[in-house]
Amino acid sequence: MIIVHHLNNSRSQRILWLLEELGLDYEIKRYERDPKTMRAPASLKKVHPLGKSPLIEEDQVVIGESAAIMEHLVGKKGRFGAPDDPVLARHYNFYMHYAEGSLMPPLFGMLIVNKLGLLGFPARKPLRGMLAEHFGFLDRELSSRGWFAGPDLTAADMMMSFPLEAAQSRAGLDDRYPNITAWLNKCHERPAYQRALARGGEYDYA
Ligand SMILES: N[C@@H](CCC(=O)N[C@@H](CS)C(=O)NCC(=O)O)C(=O)O
Known part of the structure; x- marks a missing residue:
């Protein structure tokens, strides 16, 4: 199962979009921004030292950076990746x-x-x-x-x-x-x- 460490109002929304397009099963772990500083909570640093979202976790391996996550996900189904041309x-x-x-x-x-x-x-x-x-x-x-x-x-x-x-x-x-x-x-x-x-x-x- 893929876990998405999802921060409200953030870039991780686009990872959910790709997962839905691919029809992959996933679970969301939610994190809320501090309303004053807009920073992610410290608990996200337990998943990855930089504490930024998106992060996904699969078989206890954590992947960060939106594009790296997307390349990993498109590789699973061979869809939405680089065109042949x-x-x-x-x-x-x-x-x-x-x-x-x-x-x-x-x-x-x-x-x-x-x-x-x-x-x-x-x-x-x-x-x-x-x-x-x-x-x-x-x-x-x-x-x-x-x-x-x-x-x-x-x-x-x-x-x-x-x-x-x-x-x-x-x-x-x-x-x-x-x-x-x-x-x-x-x-x-x-x-x-x-x-x-x-x-x-x-x-x-x-
Ligand atoms: N280049 C990274 C940027 C990650 C990033 O900066 N995420 C923001 C959310 S949009 C974040 O976690 N901000 C909270 C913080 O820095 O505390 C990516 O695309 O994954």
Whole structure:
């Protein structure tokens, strides 16, 4: 049995989505963020020293990092992984890394800057400019294909769901980027996404 160490309002929601798409059995162990600091509880550090979610556990082996978890899960069923076409496989690889490696850092910066109020003001404009470049690029990418790695949904889309949902809520991503908006709607309409939401509980971004 797969155990998902699931933090409310977090990246681990996308792991539940993949599990639902794959039809795998899983159990959720829940952790609640501290409402003031938004940090995960110390009990998560008993599962992995960094105490970050998502984490999955299977046969007493713990796997961390969303993309590593996703690669492990897609390997079980051979579905939602890299497409056979080499060009699409490159897109898949790119987005599996880009979501956390390039898109999340300025979004995390925005989270901090928004919290700082006036103190964060000088950093707001450059961060917004940086993010507008990302959103413009992603919107153009999605104008030529339905999903990030081609005509079919893959784990790369699931990786991209959290940053783009967070971007809608904190970084000005809106209808100026119609292809991203349409893509997000398509993600949210999937029955497996809805089942994951129902099982995962509190998630402010969908
Ligand atoms: N790159 C990691 C990021 C993990 C991460 O930062 N998770 C956040 C939740 S969205 C977390 O656990 N935050 C609570 C904390 O840092 O205390 C991944 O994709 O798994």
